[in-house]
Amino acid sequence: MNVGSCALALLVVFALGLGPMAPVVFAQEKASELENLKKQMLQMEEQFRQLQRQIEKLEKQAAPPGAASQPQAADPALQKKIQEVESKADAALAATKKTFASQFNPSLSLAIDTIGSYKSNAQGFNPGDGTGTRDAGGRINNTRPAGADFNLRTAELFISADVDPFTRAYAVINASADANLGANDEATLSVEEAAIVTTRLPYNLTVRGGRFFADFGTLPHRHTHDLPFVDRPPSIDTFIGGESQTNGVEVSWLAPTPFYLRASGTVGNKLGADTRDGVTNDNSRPIRGLTYMGRLQTYFDINDDNNVELGGSIAEAPNAEDVTNSGRFERRLVGMDFKYRWYPLGYGVRQSLTVAGEILHDVGDADPINGGPRRDVFGNPVRQGAWGGYVYAEYRLSKQWRPGFRFDYFQLQSEPLLVTNLFSNQPASTLNATGHRTDNRTWSPYLTWFPSEFQRLRLQFNRSDRGNAQDANEVFLQWTVFLGSHAHGFSERE
Amino acid sequence: MTQRLHNLLCGLVLVAAFLASGTASAEDKIYIVTSLPDLADIAARIGGDLVTVESLAKGIEDPHGVPIKPSFVPKLNRAQVLIVMGLEYEHSWIPALVTESRNSRIIKGNVGYIDVSLKVTPKEIPTDLSRAKGELHPAGNPHFNLDPEAGRLIAQTIAEGLTLNFPQHRTTFEANLKTFLSQLDAKIREWEQMAKPLKGVKFISYHADFTYFADRFGMEYVGTIELKPGIEPTAAHLVELVQNMKTEGVKVVIREPHFSEKVPNQIAAQVNGQVVKLPIMVGGAPEVKTYFDLIEYNLRTLLKAAQAAGVAGKV
Numbered sequence: 001m002n003v004g005s006c007a008l009a010l011l012v013v014f015a016l017g018l019g020p021m022a023p024v025v026f027a028q029e030k031a032s033e034l035e036n037l038k039k040q041m042l043q044m045e046e047q048f049r050q051l052q053r054q055i056e057k058l059e060k061q062a063a064p065p066g067a068a069s070q071p072q073a074a075d076p077a078l079q080k081k082i083q084e085v086e087s088k089a090d091a092a093l094a095a096t097k098k099t100f101a102s103q104f105n106p107s108l109s110l111a112i113d114t115i116g117s118y119k120s121n122a123q124g125f126n127p128g129d130g131t132g133t134r135d136a137g138g139r140i141n142n143t144r145p146a147g148a149d150f151n152l153r154t155a156e157l158f159i160s161a162d163v164d165p166f167t168r169a170y171a172v173i174n175a176s177a178d179a180n181l182g183a184n185d186e187a188t189l190s191v192e193e194a195a196i197v198t199t200r201l202p203y204n205l206t207v208r209g210g211r212f213f214a215d216f217g218t219l220p221h222r223h224t225h226d227l228p229f230v231d232r233p234p235s236i237d238t239f240i241g242g243e244s245q246t247n248g249v250e251v252s253w254l255a256p257t258p259f260y261l262r263a264s265g266t267v268g269n270k271l272g273a274d275t276r277d278g279v280t281n282d283n284s285r286p287i288r289g290l291t292y293m294g295r296l297q298t299y300f301d302i303n304d305d306n307n308v309e310l311g312g313s314i315a316e317a318p319n320a321e322d323v324t325n326s327g328r329f330e331r332r333l334v335g336m337d338f339k340y341r342w343y344p345l346g347y348g349v350r351q352s353l354t355v356a357g358e359i360l361h362d363v364g365d366a367d368p369i370n371g372g373p374r375r376d377v378f379g380n381p382v383r384q385g386a387w388g389g390y391v392y393a394e395y396r397l398s399k400q401w402r403p404g405f406r407f408d409y410f411q412l413q414s415e416p417l418l419v420t421n422l423f424s425n426q427p428a429s430t431l432n433a434t435g436h437r438t439d440n441r442t443w444s445p446y447l448t449w450f451p452s453e454f455q456r457l458r459l460q461f462n463r464s465d466r467g468n469a470q471d472a473n474e475v476f477l478q479w480t481v482f483l484g485s486h487a488h489g490f491s492e493r494e
Numbered sequence: 495m496t497q498r499l500h501n502l503l504c505g506l507v508l509v510a511a512f513l514a515s516g517t518a519s520a521e522d523k524i525y526i527v528t529s530l531p532d533l534a535d536i537a538a539r540i541g542g543d544l545v546t547v548e549s550l551a552k553g554i555e556d557p558h559g560v561p562i563k564p565s566f567v568p569k570l571n572r573a574q575v576l577i578v579m580g581l582e583y584e585h586s587w588i589p590a591l592v593t594e595s596r597n598s599r600i601i602k603g604n605v606g607y608i609d610v611s612l613k614v615t616p617k618e619i620p621t622d623l624s625r626a627k628g629e630l631h632p633a634g635n636p637h638f639n640l641d642p643e644a645g646r647l648i649a650q651t652i653a654e655g656l657t658l659n660f661p662q663h664r665t666t667f668e669a670n671l672k673t674f675l676s677q678l679d680a681k682i683r684e685w686e687q688m689a690k691p692l693k694g695v696k697f698i699s700y701h702a703d704f705t706y707f708a709d710r711f712g713m714e715y716v717g718t719i720e721l722k723p724g725i726e727p728t729a730a731h732l733v734e735l736v737q738n739m740k741t742e743g744v745k746v747v748i749r750e751p752h753f754s755e756k757v758p759n760q761i762a763a764q765v766n767g768q769v770v771k772l773p774i775m776v777g778g779a780p781e782v783k784t785y786f787d788l789i790e791y792n793l794r795t796l797l798k799a800a801q802a803a804g805v806a807g808k809v
Contacts, residue, residue, distance in 0.1 A: 341561075346554040452724070490591065
């Protein structure tokens with residue numbers, strides 16, 4: 001009796017021990033081996049139960065009441081079998097205890113984003129820096145004719161892991177974008193983000209440092225393949241300069257309120273991945289030459305199915321340096337954003353509506369041609385503001401299909417070549433006091449198809465009405481896949 | 495402007511601090527947040543009067559696709575304990591929210607994070623981890639809550655987890671667990687009786703939600719409408735599925751509430767069977783208010799459908 005229950009207990013211990021081990025052992029052989037072992041053990045367990053019952057029966061019949069029952073030797077064949085099972089189980093357990101140098105490798109994922117496009121006009125929006133030749137109407141001529149293009153926009157590697165109990169870190173390496181300004185056709189490699197983030201600070205504080213996409217607006221800090229459209233809204237692209245990348249430090253705080261309220265403050269070299277107004281990461285600068293950013297955002301559930309998110313952002317560069325033209329200027333960019341979602345809980349995964357937008361106001365005195373504070377032909381300083389923004393609506397028809405429409409509008413701060421110096425009758429290189437702004441509008445219907453969570457195809461049409469460059473029609477077909485974990489972080493939520 | 499911004503920020507901090515102090519003093523009970531409503535129901539039973547429990551997801555939602563709502567963040571920030579199903583059930587939303595909540599107590603691996611799958615033996619552990627197999631759960635099928643025997647393990651894990659967090663209330667938790675388990679045991683005996691005609695009944699469902707449930711009550715899972723977990727069906731797959739159902743004599747099509755009724759209805763019509771809408775969580779149907787209701791409602795509804803389809807056995 002004792003031997004029987006002892007062995008049974010042993011078997012149960014093994015069974016329990018192997019149960020939780022199972023998820024660790026992924027290899028097919030291992031799993032099937034374990035499966036067989038489990039089956040064998042279950043059979044053994046049943047045999048033991050039968051044996052036990054028999055013994056109990058015998059005991060009742062044979063043992064005189066009160067006499068101590070002698071442990072009976074189990075069947076030697078059965079004992080041999082137990083030994084076999086034990087040694088197999090030991091071997092299986094030992095096999096799971098291997099260690100690998102790679103065990104602490106960070107998690108990896110890769111996004112491949114490729115785009116085929118046809119453009120009726122290859123010249124983009126006129127950046128207002130005086131480049132390009134003009135047609136009779138003063139509009140910028142095409143530098144390239146219309147045409148088709150295949151573009152491997154990103155092959156983006158995302159790496160992340162905990163560093164220690166106090167910090168985590170991540171990096172986004174765009175490993176294979178098409179070569180810029182082709183000296184050769186080799187892929188270029190760039191570090192889009194590489195940042196360290198604290199995880200255990202008190203008072204709901206988090207500090208992030210390194211190179212990261214600064215907390216400004218909603219879409220500016222999304223990677224291009226994570227945008228709801230093929231291209232970044234032209235207003236955001238123009239005002240921010242690509243993604244909201246900065247080298248700097250950010251402190252963010254979650255208010256201990258019953259509703260969601262988050263504030264952040266960032267100090268960085270500059271805002272935007274592209275070089276804008278001649279500001280670069282290259283030179284050191286006075287403290288006032290840095291860019292200071294802040295953001296406040298909140299969220300409300302109107303009811304279970306409807307919710308609204310609101311945010312405001314500011315970026316201020318009191319005395320930024322234009323390295324290209326060796327001058328200094330000031331700039332302030334203010335943004336407001338909203339997002340409304342109808343996401344009916346019962347079938348939200350299949351059907352939902354998102355309406356969202358951002359509006360930006362950019363004011364400053366940068367002179368993209370001469371550097372330094374902009375002056376009119378009389379030598380008076382000129383500060384000029386410009387508005388821009390986008391709004392889009394996307395309706396999810398099913399888990400797979402999402403049509404949407406985006407409208408984008410922005411003004412350019414300067415249009416230098418259209419202004420003539422009153423005295424010399426030559427084109428003035430800077431704006432006159434009346435100013436001349438150009439409006440740019442883009443209408444973009446698009447349709448996204450998700451064959452699965454990890455694959456996406458998107459067709460988009462852009463009709464661009466450009467104030468100081470020739471209008472254009474563009475068609476894009478984007479094909480994106482995600483390898484690896486592709487876990488959505490909080491800031492990439494839909 | 496900078497001064498104004500500074501004033502605004504200071505004001506906000508003050509308002510926030512005020513609100514925070516107000517809410518903190520009102521909270522004498524232990525605040526527990528759970529991912530799914532089943533866990534909230536069981537945790538409320540174990541915690542009794544000592545706890546306030548809130549579930550982030552509602553019973554009618556797709557538990558794999560719960561939206562990452564920022565309103566969940568302050569709840570997780572205040573949570574003293576977070577209870578999750580585990581087995582990657584909530585992988586698409588809970589980890590991101592926990593990180594944003596800045597509450598190190600409820601980070602996975604810390605004492606405030608209670609994973610109720612720990613005692614459960616997972617089924618359908620994939621032997622070949624590839625995305626070609628769909629949106630797999632590497633640790634196994636996570637829908638164990640529909641097996642009432644797993645309900646026992648969930649309750650035990652929650653009681654142990656709460657005791658680890660609040661050892662001063664051990665006796666209360668243990669007493670409440672005992673009461674819960676004895677009620678559950680009585681119910682399980684009742685349900686086993688009730689489920690006898692369902693033995694051997696063959697069925698399909700939209701997603702593989704009913705594996706543990708079917709195994710417990712002796713039903714046979716023939717297939718899913720989804721091509722692979724999380725992947726919508728292709729036409730070829732549906733043709734094959736219907737063919738298979740005809741060969742096997744399958745007449746019952748289970749639809750989970752968050753899936754559309756179109757395809758299940760079409761399939762049922764083709765095999766001359768019955769579509770039955772079964773919740774997979776507490777709150778998934780208006781009548782299903784507790785964990786006990788969930789199991790009972792599913793058995794009762796399924797039984798009715800099986801009888802209507804003429805596939806239910808005799809008792």
